[in-house]
Amino acid sequence: MTVFKEAGQLLRIFIGEANRHGRMPLYEWIVQQARSQGMAGATVLRGIQGFGANSLIHTTKILRLSEDLPVVVEIVDTEEKIEAFLKTVDPAITEGLVTVEKARVRMYRAGGNRKARS
Template identity: 60%
Template sequence: MKLEGEAKLLRIFVGESDRHGGRPLYEAIVLEAKRQGLAGATVFKGFMGFGAHSRIHTAKVLQLSEDLPVMVEIVDEEERIRDFLPVLEGMMREGLVTLERVEVIRYRS
C-alpha cells in the first residue's frame, strides 16, 4: 500500500480497562482497523490523565490505577477513515475521538 501527501490522523482516547467483545477496546479497534485494510494503527499507553469524568488516572505507585489512559492512532486517506467512524462509534461507550489533517512524508510496506 502506498500512502503519501494529505491524509487523516484519527486519535482515539479510551481507558485501559474499556472492553469490547470480550477483549480490551484498544485491541478490538486495532484488529478491526486491520480487518478493514486501513494503512496502520498504533497504541500508546499513558502514565497519567483524566477525561470527561475528571477522575485522575495515574501509574504512580501510591495511587495505583487499573484504568490508565490509552490512545490509538490510525492514519489513512480521509475517505477510509470516515468509513471507519461508524464502526468505531458502535464499539465505544465513552472516550474521545479526534480527527486532524496530516501530511504523510513516507509510508512504504
C-alpha cells in the same frame, strides 16, 4: 493497500485501558478492526497519567487506578477510509474522545519481506 499523495488524516481515539468490547480490550478490538478493513496501520499508546470527562485522575502513581490508564489509538489513512472506519467503531466507543486531524504524509514505507504476526 493505502496510497498516499501527502494528504491524509490522523484519527486519535482516547479511551481507558479497562474499556472493553465483549471480552476483549477495546483498544485491541479497534486495532483488529483497522487491520481487517485494510487501514494503513494502527498504534496503541499507553499513557502514564491522564483524566477525561469525569475529571478522575488515572495514574501509575496510585496502585488502585493503575489498572485503567489512558490509552490512545492512532491511525493515519485517507479521509475516505477514516470516515468509513469511524462508522464501524463508533458504536463500540461508549466513553472517550475521538479526534480527526489533517495529516501530511511525508513517507509510508513497508519493510522487507517480514511475515505478519498474529
